[in-house]
Amino acid sequence: xxxxxxxxxxxxxxxxxxxxxxGGTDVLSxxxxxxxxxxxxxxxxxxxxxxxxxVERITYVIDDAxxxxxxxxxDIDAIAVTEGPGLVGALLVGVSAAKALAFAHDKPLLGVHxxxxxxxxxxxxxxxxxxxxxLIASGGHTELIYMPEDGVYExxxxxxxDAAGEAYDKVARTLKLPYPGGxxxxxxxQTGQDTFHFPRIWLEKDSYDFSFSGLKSSVINAVHNAExxxxxxIPEDLAASFxxxxxxxxxxxxxxxxxxxxxxxxxxxxxxxxxxxxxxxLTEACEREGITLVIPPMHLCGDNAAxxxxxxxHPYRAKRQSTLAMNAxxxxxxx
Amino acid sequence: MKIVAIDTSTxxxxxxxxxxxxxxxxxxxxxxLNHATKLMPLLERLMQEANWSPKxxxxxxxxxxxxxxxxxxxxxxxxxxxxxxxxxxLVAVSTLELMAASTGRTGRVVAxxxxxxxxxxxxxxxxxxxxxxxxxxxxxxxxxxxxxDTLMTGDTEKFAxxxxxxxxxxxxxxxxxxxxxxxxxxTRIPVDAHAFEPRYLRLAEAxxxxxxxxxxx
Numbered sequence: 001x002x003x004x005x006x007x008x009x010x011x012x013x014x015x016x017x018x019x020x021x022x023g024g025t026d027v028l029s030x031x032x033x034x035x036x037x038x039x040x041x042x043x044x045x046x047x048x049x050x051x052x053x054x055v056e057r058i059t060y061v062i063d064d065a066x067x068x069x070x071x072x073x074x075d076i077d078a079i080a081v082t083e084g085p086g087l088v089g090a091l092l093v094g095v096s097a098a099k100a101l102a103f104a105h106d107k108p109l110l111g112v113h114x115x116x117x118x119x120x121x122x123x124x125x126x127x128x129x130x131x132x133x134x135l136i137a138s139g140g141h142t143e144l145i146y147m148p149e150d151g152v153y154e155x156x157x158x159x160x161x162d163a164a165g166e167a168y169d170k171v172a173r174t175l176k177l178p179y180p181g182g183x184x185x186x187x188x189x190q191t192g193q194d195t196f197h198f199p200r201i202w203l204e205k206d207s208y209d210f211s212f213s214g215l216k217s218s219v220i221n222a223v224h225n226a227e228x229x230x231x232x233x234i235p236e237d238l239a240a241s242f243x244x245x246x247x248x249x250x251x252x253x254x255x256x257x258x259x260x261x262x263x264x265x266x267x268x269x270x271x272x273x274x275x276x277x278x279x280x281x282l283t284e285a286c287e288r289e290g291i292t293l294v295i296p297p298m299h300l301c302g303d304n305a306a307x308x309x310x311x312x313x314h315p316y317r318a319k320r321q322s323t324l325a326m327n328a329x330x331x332x333x334x335x
Numbered sequence: 336m337k338i339v340a341i342d343t344s345t346x347x348x349x350x351x352x353x354x355x356x357x358x359x360x361x362x363x364x365x366x367x368l369n370h371a372t373k374l375m376p377l378l379e380r381l382m383q384e385a386n387w388s389p390k391x392x393x394x395x396x397x398x399x400x401x402x403x404x405x406x407x408x409x410x411x412x413x414x415x416x417x418x419x420x421x422x423x424x425l426v427a428v429s430t431l432e433l434m435a436a437s438t439g440r441t442g443r444v445v446a447x448x449x450x451x452x453x454x455x456x457x458x459x460x461x462x463x464x465x466x467x468x469x470x471x472x473x474x475x476x477x478x479x480x481x482x483x484d485t486l487m488t489g490d491t492e493k494f495a496x497x498x499x500x501x502x503x504x505x506x507x508x509x510x511x512x513x514x515x516x517x518x519x520x521x522t523r524i525p526v527d528a529h530a531f532e533p534r535y536l537r538l539a540e541a542x543x544x545x546x547x548x549x550x551x552x
Contacts, residue, residue: 048539049539055533093412096374100412100416100420104416104417324379325372
């Protein structure tokens with residue numbers, strides 16, 4: 001079977017991205033135009049600003065992806081696009097462009113779930129073995145997903161309030177760190193000590209769900225109390241203490257899920273997969289427990305379109321095509 | 336020439352095909368609840384019925400705003416991607432000019448889109464030629480100084496009091512039509528598809544506040 005060539009588009013948040021992927025595994029190009037510099041001044045992603053940037057950049061990014069892959073649109077077998085979840089105005093730009101391409105060249109149109117993309121970013125590095133468990137941690141998501149087989153997803157745990165990345169950004173704001181705060185916290189934590197002993201939020205004994213808002217409040221209270229008492233907070237220690245709590249809970253629940261579900265691999269996915277503390281914690285725990293850990297390389301952790309092209313191989317092979325009536329689905333469930 | 340014209344800037348969705356001198360086909364949803372799901376199926380249907388294939392197209396004409404931000408982006412992204420990927424011309428025409436032209440009337444026409452809190456996006460046209468800049472402004476102030484023989488079109492109900500002295504175009508001619516858009520754009524100079532952006536005529540709210548804050552610093 002010849003391997004299909006898929007042109008994939010991703011615009012769910014603040015990266016305008018396009019990629020050409022062969023057979024779901026072979027990345028021929030992976031172009032990401034980040035808007036982070038534009039959103040820094042607002043201290044976070046502003047949806048209307050993000051949507052405007054996507055329109056400005058979308059065809060440049062698509063053209064670059066084709067050029068870098070050294071193919072033309074005629075060589076492409078299908079157009080894949082993130083249909084959700086994400087910011088609706090941002091998603092609509094990618095969806096509109098993908099539909100125009102599919103219509104203009106009479107190519108199959110494939111809608112891809114953003115989180116499925118993050119999961120399949122791992123397949124760009126290593127063959128996946130099922131059943132497996134995937135820990136998703138990003139600015140918008142914290143989930144544990146059980147995959148009994150290729151292309152089948154079962155959400156076994158999710159956050160009940162803030163996503164892990166969201167808690168990172170809020171703590172960073174409390175420490176007056178520049179946006180995006182997550183990587184800065186991680187950096188500070190490398191040289192700090194867990195001196196604050198913030199609570200670990202486990203929820204019910206057998207639950208795979210997460211909660212980070214209580215931890216976030218504890219951190220903010222610690223900072224405010226110190227300010228009122230005129231004490232100096234060591235940012236490195238605060239960051240290390242916060243990170244220790246997040247990582248301990250994420251790692252413990254992920255490891256328990258792998259054991260209870262009989263997973264052959266543990267996958268890490270999402271933007272927080274770039275977090276050194278989490279990578280280190282998971283690596284150590286997996287070595288101890290004899291679990292195979294798969295972590296995407298740094299450049300595939302954040303939002304990109306190669307991961308969408310990787311995940312698109314399922315709807316492509318199953319001939320599960322979307323129609324030209326495809327909409328952006330900001331709250332799309334992973335099925 | 337095989338021209339496709341698209342307008343998604345207001346609550347109306349309109350698509351047309353034209354050979355540059357005639358309107359071949361035109362279809363509109365006067366109140367489309369979802370441009371994102373309706374635009375491409377409608378375009379596909381018109382083209383199938385006219386027996387046109389995408390590869391034969393020579394030009395895309397898009398109404399580039401002002402209008403609903405989301406609506407503008409759906410149309411703009413679709414139009415620029417089609418033009419880019421088919422290697423054909425992209426022409427942008429003001430939505431306000433399109434509204435004025437869709438009245439079918441000569442003389443002075445003012446097109447108004449409601450932008451809330453008494454403001455609107457307004458543009459004035461005289462025998463099809465733009466007079467002054469299109470702008471986001473207080474509608475009552477804008478029309479106060481105009482001669483009484485000015486024709487009003489667009490979201491006129493929202494400004495009934497301020498527009499009382501003026502003739503309001505009949506409802507049947509008050510909505511922008513892609514057929515009119517196709518003919519307006521048939522002979523205009525194309526823009527660069529890659530660089531094309533809709534004209535929002537207003538900054539994103541966060542951007543406006545940020546600029547304001549810089550001014551105070």
